[in-house]
Amino acid sequence: MAFLSQAQAAPAWFLSLAFLGTLYAAAFSFRLLAHLALCLRRPKDLRRRYGAWAVVTGPTSGIGRSVALELASRGLNLVLVDLNAANLKEIAHTVRSRHAVQTKTVVFDLSLVSTAQGDEAMRRLREAVAGLDVGVLVNNAGVAKPGAVYLHEADVEACVRMMRVNLWALTEVTAAVLPGMLERRRGAVVNMGSASSEAIPSFPLHTMYAATKRYVSNKRTGIR
Known part of the structure; x- marks a missing residue:
C-alpha cells in the first residue's frame, strides 16, 4: 500500500x-x-558468400589493420589502400606471411580526392580492382583532426582534409568498387562510423567530425 x-x-x-x-x-x-x-553466430564463408577479394582503406594501423588481418584469415585476398607506401608494403608482407592469400597495394592519399593527384590515384585504384571478384569493401580510412576546437580556432585546411577523407573519398571509393558488385549481384560494403554520431546526441567542439560520421551512418548502399 x-x-x-x-x-x-x-x-x-x-x-x-x-x-x-x-x-x-x-x-x-x-x-x-x-x-x-x-x-555468437557461426562465422560465414565470406569468400563463397561475397567474393574472393576485399578492398580495405586505411589498413596499416588500428582497426583497419585488424580488419585486414581478419579478412585474410578468412581466406580473402586484399587490395590495400593507404597514403604511405612503406606502411602498405609492411602490412602486405605481414598478411602474406600469416595467410595464404594474395595482396595488391594502392598508394592513395584520400585527402586529395577531387584534385588532379586524387584523380590519378583513383584511376590506379580502378585499374587494381578491374577484373577482380571484389566482394567486400571496408571504408575504414578516416580523419579526426582538428580536435576539440571552436570553429574560429580551427585550421580550415585541416577541416577540408577531414571532409575529403570522411565524406568524398568514402563515396568515390564506393562508386569505384560498387559496379562490379552489382554486375555479380553480390557484395558487402562496410563503412566505419563513430560513437560521436550514434551514442550521444551531440559532440561539442567536434561538430564537423560528428557530422561527417553521421553521413557515414546514414549512408546505405543497396545491392539487389
Whole structure:
C-alpha cells in the first residue's frame, strides 16, 4: 500500500521521465542483444558468400589493420589502400606471411580526392580492382583532426582534409568498387562510423567530425 501511495503521489513529470527512461533502456537492450547475437553466430564463408577479394582503406594501423588481418584469415585476398607506401608494403608482407592469400597495394592519399593527384590515384585504384571478384569493401580510412576546437580556432585546411577523407573519398571509393558488385549481384560494403554520431546526441567542439560520421551512418548502399 505504501508503494502504491508513493506511485500515486509521484508528479506527472517524474512518471514521464521514468517512461522515457524505460523506453530508452529497452531500445538499448535490444540493440545490445542484436550485437551479441551477431557475435555468437557461426562465422560465414565470406569468400563463397561475397567474393574472393576485399578492398580495405586505411589498413596499416588500428582497426583497419585488424580488419585486414581478419579478412585474410578468412581466406580473402586484399587490395590495400593507404597514403604511405612503406606502411602498405609492411602490412602486405605481414598478411602474406600469416595467410595464404594474395595482396595488391594502392598508394592513395584520400585527402586529395577531387584534385588532379586524387584523380590519378583513383584511376590506379580502378585499374587494381578491374577484373577482380571484389566482394567486400571496408571504408575504414578516416580523419579526426582538428580536435576539440571552436570553429574560429580551427585550421580550415585541416577541416577540408577531414571532409575529403570522411565524406568524398568514402563515396568515390564506393562508386569505384560498387559496379562490379552489382554486375555479380553480390557484395558487402562496410563503412566505419563513430560513437560521436550514434551514442550521444551531440559532440561539442567536434561538430564537423560528428557530422561527417553521421553521413557515414546514414549512408546505405543497396545491392539487389
